[in-house]
Amino acid sequence: MKTWWTLFKREFASFFVSPVAYVVLAIFLIITGILFYSNLLWYYQNSFGMFQDPYMIRSMNLTDDLIRPLFANISVILMFMIPALTMRLFAEEKRSGTIELLLSYPVRDSEVILGKFSATLTFFVVILLLTLVFPVFLYAVSEPETGPMITAYLGCFLMGASFIAVGTFASSTTENQIIAALLAFGLNLTFWIVGWISPPGTGTMSTVLQYLSIIEHYDPLTQGILNSKDIIYFLSVTVLFLFLTNRVLLSKKWRG
C-alpha cells in the first residue's frame, strides 16, 4: 500500500513535468467548450422556433439535447486523448532504461502497474472536474436534471478508466511512444465500432458483438439509466487490460 502510494505520487507529479499533459488538458477543454457552445446555440435557436408549437416544445429537454450530446462528444475526444496520456507510462521507462532500476527495487509488478494506472486516472479525474463548468452554467441559467448528470459523469469516469487500462497495456508492449499511442487508439476505436458489424437479429454473434461495444454501455449512462451490466462491462475491460499488462511485464522477464 505504501509502495503503491510512493509510486503513485512520483507518477502523478511527472504529469506536470511533461508538456504532454498540459497540451492534452488544453486541447480537451477547448474542443469540448466549442462543441458545448455550438450545441447551446442550436438549442437556443430551436427553442425560439418551438415556442410557436406547443406540441414540439415538449420533446425538448436539457438532458437529451445538451447533456447527452456533450457526453457523446467527450467520449469521442477521450478516445483520442487518453492514449496521449498513457503512451508515456511504460514506453518511456523502457526506452530510457529506468524500468530496469524500478523493477530491481523491492516492488511488485502489480504495484508498479497500479501506481501508473491510478496516477493517470487521477489526472483524468482532474480533467473531468474541469468540465463541471458546463453543468454549473446550465444550473445557473436553467434547471437541468441532476440524476442523468451524475450517471453521465459516472459513465465517463468508467469509460476513462477502461481507456487508461488499454493505454497502459499498449504502453507496456513497446518502447516507442507513438506506437503505444496508436495501438491504444486502435484498440479503443475497435471497442467503439465493434457493435456495427453485429448481424441483425438476436443471435449469439449479434449479442456478443453488441455486448463488446463501448457505445452500448456508455449511451444508457448518459441518458440516466444505471444498469449494473454496463458498470461491470467497464470494470471488466479495465481489470482485463491491467492483467494483460502484468502478463506483458512477466513475459519480458523471460524474453529479455
Place this chain on the structure above:
Amino acid sequence: MIEVEELTKNFGVTTALNRISFRVKKGEILGFLGPNGAGKTTAMRILTGFLTPTSGTARIAGFDIQRQSLQARRKIGYLPESAPIYRDMYVRDYLRFISTIKGMTGPEGKRRIGSVIEDCGLDQVRNRIIGKLSKGYRQRVGLAQALIGDPDILIMDEPTEGLDPKQIIEIRNLIKNLGGNRTVILSTHILPEVSMICERVIILNEGKLIAVDTPENLNRSLTKHSQIMLGVRGPAEQITAVLQSVPGVLKVECRDDFLDSMLSFNVEVSQTEDIRSRLAEKIISNRWELLELRSTSLSLEDIFIKLVTREEEEPSV
C-alpha cells in the same frame, strides 16, 4: 552471500549465459570481466530480478531470486549500465522517492539520505534536476540510489563506463570506500580496474565462465614461465649467446631499440629460481653496459586475451 548454480539464460536460440556457477563470500569484491556480449549484464539482470533464468538457481543472502524475489531484492543495491535514473526529477526528490520505495521513511530515511548525499559528494547538486547534471554527477546519483537502502550487496554494471579519467578515479575511490563490508559485484571491460578494485575475478566469454580466481593467481597459473627484460649496450650476437648459456634461460629474443641506442632482450626463464642477479653479473663481467633489467609479468590484458583465444581454439563439439 551470493550463490549461483548452473544459471542459464536463453534468448530464443542464442544462449546468453551457459551454466554459470559461482559463489561470493560476504564482504568480497568480485569483478565480472569479459568482452561485450559475454553475458555480464545478463548475469546481473538475473541477480537483480529483471530477468528470469531459463534454468538454474541463484540465492541472495539465502533468498531464492525467483521464489523470494522481494526479500532478495531488499538486500541489493543495483546500478545498471549508464545509470538510468529519472531525468525529470530533482536529486533530493529522487533520493526521497528511492528511500521510501526501499522502505526507509521518517527520520531514519532522512538520516540515510543525508549520509548518502555526503558520501557521494552530492551536496552541491541536491537541488538540481538530474537531467541537467554532468555524466559524472549522474553516475554518483546512480551510486547514491544503490546505496540508499543500506544494502548488503552492491551490484554495478560498468560503473565507470563513459566517464572522463578524473571522474573514473573519483568513482573508483567511491566504490572502494563505500564498499566497506558490503559484498560487491561489478562488471567492467577495463582490465586494470579489476586488479585495482577486485579481490576475485570471473572471466566470462560468450556466456561461459572460463575462469574464477584472484587477479594474482590468474597471472601465476597462466604463465608457466616469467619473462625478464634486459636493456644492454653491446654486440648483439655475443650477448645473446652469453645469455643463452645461463642455466634456467629458455629463450632469448633480441630487439634493437633505436630510441636509446640500446638492445632490448626478452629473456624467458623458468619460474623455479630467480636468476636476475646472475644475468646482471654476466653482462657486467663482459664489460657491456647494463642499462635496464626488470621482470615483466603478464598483464591482465594478456591473460584476458589468452583465455579468450584459448577458448576459441578449442574444437567445438
